[in-house]
Amino acid sequence: MTDDNVAAPYRNTNPTPVIRGLRTARELLYRAGGVSGINPVVSRTAWRDNRLLILCYHGISIADEHEWSELYVPQEHLERRVKWLRANQFNILPLDEAIHAMYARRLPPRAVTLTFDDGSCDFALKAMPVLAAYRVPATVYLTTYHVTSQLPIFGPMASYLLWKAPGRTYTVPGTSLRRTAPPRDDREARSRLQLEMADRARLTGLSAQAKHSWLVTLAAELDLDFDALLAKRLFHLMSPAELASLDRDLVDLQLHTHRHTNPDDAVQFRREIDDNRGAMQDYVRDKPLRHFCYPSGVYTADQVRWLADAGVVSATTCNPGLAGPGHSPWILPRLVDTQDVTDAKFAAWAHGIGHIIRRFIGGKVG
Ligand SMILES: [Zn+2]
Structure with missing residues (x-):
């Protein structure tokens, strides 16, 4: 992968009949969780209290990108999620605070954090107004190569x-x-x-x-x-002016490699982190850059080690799951919220039962 592939797929979009069957079975259970009253019961358990739902967003449509790719959601989709989380008393925390609290086992109940991958300009144009209106904190994992080239x-x-x-x-x-x-x-x-x-x-x-x-x-x-x-700037990263204008009380910029690539070579991998950090210095002021997201969620055991050496304290993947204190901080799961995530599935994952259903039906498959 190179900087060419910022929108590389996160999910198999051409599933086999078996995977389609597993998805259908899970969807039925997600809906059952909603109508049976199980969802709020699970979300009040000590198990859920010690877990964190890390949401991943890829793009919020500026025009018709959501018709082109399921990774792009309309602005209304993001607003519906935020309103639902607020209405159902979920605690939306900044990533740094949430990770720290999770490993100290003092998360507030129903903890959630929002992350946005890449830092494309739709974040400033479409996500930011929603986050500002509801005062929701978020982390942007910013890849920097095309920030200045535009x-x-x-x-x-x-x-x-x-x-x-x-x-x-x-x-x-x-x-x-x-x-x-x-x-x-x-x-x-x-x-x-x-x-x-x-x-x-x-x-x-x-x-x-x-x-x-x-x-x-x-x-x-x-x-x-x-x-x-x-x-229309559909596939541009945020410009330096847009980055500088983000509300720093709400938005935390963090690492995603400079060229959106995760090399297998230790020196090149470290260069990606260092270049990414260097390119962000003008925008982050004094905030430390110590959280990372693997480009397209792909990682190796070597890269996990190299991140620790580079002073990175957490790294997120696209492995579906709720994060807990038993996870390696460098292999944290997330829920990628795309157009394919129904309201029933989202609710099941936020309350916690989605994680359990996923574990027992299909595991890492599909
Ligand atoms: Zn990315």
């Missing part, structure tokens, strides 16, 4: 352009290969074509500016108005 992230932008022009043909940049943009509902084909382009760019060793030129050419071939799409 170029769109190559992979997601390429995929979005293909989604905008189903059935149209184009030339794979840097080759003479002809391809047809897949139907809108064929996520797998689109993701395959996106990877083909990202691989081609990597193999060719193109600069960020050269990859941007590829996007311009691709849009022209697909007969799309690239300048109009670019102006």
